[in-house]
Amino acid sequence: MKLFYSNNSPYARKIRILIDEKKVSATLEKVVLADKNCTIHEYNPLAKVPTLIANDISIFDSPVIAEYVDQKSGLPYLIPSDFDKKILVKRWEAISDGLCDAAVAIMLEKRKPLSQQNTDLFEKQMRKIKLSLEWLNREMEGKEYYLENKFSYADIAAGCALGYVKLRYPEIDFENEYLSLYRLYELLMQRSSFQTTAPEPYL
Ligand SMILES: N[C@@H](CCC(=O)N[C@@H](CS)C(=O)NCC(=O)O)C(=O)O
Known part of the structure; x- marks a missing residue:
């Protein structure tokens, strides 16, 4: 492939x-x-x-x-086959991807000449980012990994969204505002798969 x-x-x-x-x-x-x-x-x-x-x-x-x-690719499956568990993972992916969609929308708007930029869009998309981070953070409270405390595709999806938000909004203080997500990201960044794919500033 x-x-x-x-x-x-x-x-x-x-x-x-x-x-x-x-x-x-x-x-x-x-x-x-x-x-x-x-x-x-x-x-x-x-x-x-x-x-x-x-x-x-x-x-x-x-x-x-x-x-x-x-x-x-066979075992170990990172997306559970059990339907209810799979839905939990896929909804985490949906929120994580939506978080990225909002961050991308702001970035594309910022690339326009200042006079053509839509300030309502910034506000609307930023609200999605903040609410999604709060939501994910709440769901992570007291856990190491999202699903049954085992590494799964839900953690991959959230980790990629967090990496992207951190890249675009370095001013967000994850440790103080979203501690459970901060811990998850720190844990994920110990994995070589996350280290070798980390986004690079200014690309
Ligand atoms: N929902 C799609 C989103 C993919 C997406 O928007 N990728 C961006 C790069 S981050 C892209 O290819 N943009 C080019 C375009 O929209 O023309 C997915 O999950 O694969």
């Missing part, structure tokens, strides 16, 4: 971490989305990363790719 990813994409980082954690044999191809010669649209009409090529089809978006990679 082949994964197209870009350096700081939090959605693609989830899959890179999953591939690493599950020791999947895959080719990782970095693309630069802003590059005019980027050919990602040939594999994904939405021209987004991550995109996975496997068994002669392209697979997107990240929640679908994660299911595919986890199922095809």
Whole structure:
């Protein structure tokens, strides 16, 4: 299988971490989305990363790719097969991805000339970020990992969102405002899969 990813994409980082954690044999191809010669649209009409090529089809978006990679790579499964547990993990992924969506929306708006920027958008998206962080933090209280205190794809999804929010908003004081998330992120960053995929400033 082949994964197209870009350096700081939090959605693609989830899959890179999953591939690493599950020791999947895959080719990782970095693309630069802003590059005019980027050919990602040939594999994904939405021209987004991550995109996975496997068994002669392209697979997107990240929640679908994660299911595919986890199922095809065998034990240990990081997305539980038990339906109720799986829903817990997938809703964590939904909040985490939504957190990233809000952070990306603000970043794209900031790239516009000042006169064209929509200040209502900043407020609306920032509220989503704060409420989601509060929500995730509450759910993590008293736990080491989210699901049954065992490392799972829920932690990967939240960890990637936290990494991205920390990159874009270094001023957020996680240790004082979201202590349970702070602890989770510190724990995750001890894993080599998180260290080798950490987002880089200014990319
Ligand atoms: N829901 C998608 C989001 C993927 C996404 O938006 N990726 C960004 C990079 S962080 C992208 O490819 N943007 C290019 C574009 O929207 O044209 C997923 O989870 O895979």
